[in-house]
Amino acid sequence: MRGPVWLIRPAFLVRAASLLVPARRREEWMREWLTELHYAREHAGEARLMAFASGAFHDAVWQHRDFWTLDRISQRAQSALFCMASIAAVVVLIVLASGFLPMTRGVLMPLPYRDAAGIVTVAQSGTMAMRAGVSGQAVELWRENSVSFDDIATYRWQVAPGGGAPLSAWVSPNFFHLLGAKTSGGRSFEGDALAGCAAGPGANPEANPEQCVILSYDFWRGVNGGSRITLDGKTYRVMAVLDPGFWFLSPRIAVWRIGAPGPAERTGVVARVRRDFTKKEVETELGVILRDAGMNEWESMVELTGVATRVHSALWSFAMGLGLAVIIILPSLRVRMPSWNPRAATFFAAKTALLLAAVLLCGIEFTHATSITMLGGTDALTEPLSTWLFMLGSMGVLVWSIADQRRRCRVCLRRLGMVAHVGCPGCLLLNWAGTELVCMEGHGMLHVPEMAACWQEPDRWTSLDDSWQGLFERS
Amino acid sequence: MPDEIKLTHTSALILQTLGAGYRYGFDVMEATGLPSGTVYPALRRLEQLGLIQSTWEKESKAQAEQRPARKYYKLTAPGERTLAKAVQRYPLLQHMKGAS
Numbered sequence: 001m002r003g004p005v006w007l008i009r010p011a012f013l014v015r016a017a018s019l020l021v022p023a024r025r026r027e028e029w030m031r032e033w034l035t036e037l038h039y040a041r042e043h044a045g046e047a048r049l050m051a052f053a054s055g056a057f058h059d060a061v062w063q064h065r066d067f068w069t070l071d072r073i074s075q076r077a078q079s080a081l082f083c084m085a086s087i088a089a090v091v092v093l094i095v096l097a098s099g100f101l102p103m104t105r106g107v108l109m110p111l112p113y114r115d116a117a118g119i120v121t122v123a124q125s126g127t128m129a130m131r132a133g134v135s136g137q138a139v140e141l142w143r144e145n146s147v148s149f150d151d152i153a154t155y156r157w158q159v160a161p162g163g164g165a166p167l168s169a170w171v172s173p174n175f176f177h178l179l180g181a182k183t184s185g186g187r188s189f190e191g192d193a194l195a196g197c198a199a200g201p202g203a204n205p206e207a208n209p210e211q212c213v214i215l216s217y218d219f220w221r222g223v224n225g226g227s228r229i230t231l232d233g234k235t236y237r238v239m240a241v242l243d244p245g246f247w248f249l250s251p252r253i254a255v256w257r258i259g260a261p262g263p264a265e266r267t268g269v270v271a272r273v274r275r276d277f278t279k280k281e282v283e284t285e286l287g288v289i290l291r292d293a294g295m296n297e298w299e300s301m302v303e304l305t306g307v308a309t310r311v312h313s314a315l316w317s318f319a320m321g322l323g324l325a326v327i328i329i330l331p332s333l334r335v336r337m338p339s340w341n342p343r344a345a346t347f348f349a350a351k352t353a354l355l356l357a358a359v360l361l362c363g364i365e366f367t368h369a370t371s372i373t374m375l376g377g378t379d380a381l382t383e384p385l386s387t388w389l390f391m392l393g394s395m396g397v398l399v400w401s402i403a404d405q406r407r408r409c410r411v412c413l414r415r416l417g418m419v420a421h422v423g424c425p426g427c428l429l430l431n432w433a434g435t436e437l438v439c440m441e442g443h444g445m446l447h448v449p450e451m452a453a454c455w456q457e458p459d460r461w462t463s464l465d466d467s468w469q470g471l472f473e474r475s
Numbered sequence: 476m477p478d479e480i481k482l483t484h485t486s487a488l489i490l491q492t493l494g495a496g497y498r499y500g501f502d503v504m505e506a507t508g509l510p511s512g513t514v515y516p517a518l519r520r521l522e523q524l525g526l527i528q529s530t531w532e533k534e535s536k537a538q539a540e541q542r543p544a545r546k547y548y549k550l551t552a553p554g555e556r557t558l559a560k561a562v563q564r565y566p567l568l569q570h571m572k573g574a575s
């Protein structure tokens with residue numbers, strides 16, 4: 001088959017190599033090489049001509065040796081493009097460090113449960129007490145007396161005592177069946193398939209001599225896919241391996257053990273609501289059941305939240321943080337932002353959006369916000385931390401973004417340089433005192449007063465016309 | 476420019492080639508047998524050091540002969556002095572033949 005012939009022509013090689021040459025030198029560099037190629041063609045065969053043209057790459061790379069001086073690098077670092085590239089690199093770093101955003105994908109993709117719209121989490125004593133979980137006694141009362149649930153299951157999670165992986169969770173035998181989870185190996189979760197497998201703290205060891213676990217697909221692959229596994233010095237039978245896409249609470253949970261909570265233990269509760277019941281009706285019914293059993297008003301306050309809502313609340317948490325940050329920053333935004341032009345506005349919007357995306361991804365991936373919002377029974381500090389991280393991060397982004405914008409040239413958007421302090425700071429009444437910054441391309445000068453006064457603009461931009469260009473020419 | 480520039484043998488060879496009357500990159504390649512990826516970067520470096528000077532041929536002259544104008548290199552005065560010292564350091568350079 002005949003390939004694209006133009007790709008292996010010497011002139012094409014020279015033109016391709018010219019892309020590596022700094023733009024300022026490119027025209028003359030290419031002119032010389034194409035001329036030399038013209039003369040080389042008269043004296044050399046096609047094969048030698050190709051070797052000759054290949055040398056253009058070496059020459060092109062060499063051009064950078066003296067081109068990228070420290071001075072020039074610092075000039076490049078002032079450009080808007082460099083700023084955008086740096087922020088984009090941070091975002092890419094977050095994506096790589098998190099292992100391609102497992103949490104974020106969990107938030108944005110459809111949940112891996114059968115009919116997820118009908119699945120709810122249940123909080124006792126109001127949502128503020130959600131993290132404290134629901135007592136095992138209340139769960140048993142609801143299981144026995146409620147007519148509004150198809151099924152009700154419990155879950156708790158913990159990090160291994162040594163602090164190392166794997167992360168494990170305790171769930172009731174009907175947990176996976178309730179969610180409609182699929183297996184990629186071992187038993188299915190139909191009916192009471194896992195009832196004899198309980199190994200949790202509330203389980204009777206004599207009733208279940210065969211302790212077993214359910215593993216996440218990735219963890220199972222990581223331990224070479226055996227049918228038995230040793231954890232904390234004990235050997236467990238691998239009862240089932242979950243479908244690769246399955247997650248609940250956190251994609252990092254590797255080991256699922258079966259065990260119902262004791263009556264006094266607090267646990268997270270997940271339930272499937274019957275279609276003909278509204279959320280309000282179910283909440284009322286569950287509250288009545290608890291009151292009838294002798295629990296007080298506070299303990300009988302029940303609140304249901306859809307699992308999908310809980311998962312997406314990580315995004316709401318970010319939106320709330322961003323909203324608060326904007327409210328706090330807004331008063332200074334009007335005063336401090338430079339006058340708008342479409343290019344500057346686009347740069348500001350893109351820069352801020354990328355930075356906010358970085359904060360959002362950091363918040364979701366590294367504080368495990370999605371797990372927390374679905375949870376009963378984790379440490380109470382983590383959820384506020386993620387919300388605070390969002391808010392402080394958003395504020396930091398907005399403050400930096402505005403400050404950066406103010407210190408950029410209104411024409412070329414480069415960072416201003418050659419900082420000079422002008423005037424006498426103690427003579428503010430009669431004289432102007434402040435800092436002056438200059439665009440290194442000679443587009444203008446920014447005057448920043450030492451102290452903001454109500455009778456003067458905070459920053460004043462003076463455009464420099466072409467007659468100043470001689471001062472800014474570079475070799 | 477430093478008082479004394481120590482050239483590599485390759486750079487000295489290229490300088491000697493230019494001193495011998497070869498005037499442009501491909502010419503230097505043909506005379507020395509060095510590849511283009513060595514000759515052209517060396518020419519840039521020598522020019523940066525002020526040892527050679529490049530000039531573009533006049534367009535009118537090249538057009539009259541129906542060919543593109545080419546870039547010529549020639550030794551500068553410091554280049555000639557440096558070459559003289561390089562020849563002492565690398566005696567074999569003396570055997571370079573001049574361009575016809």
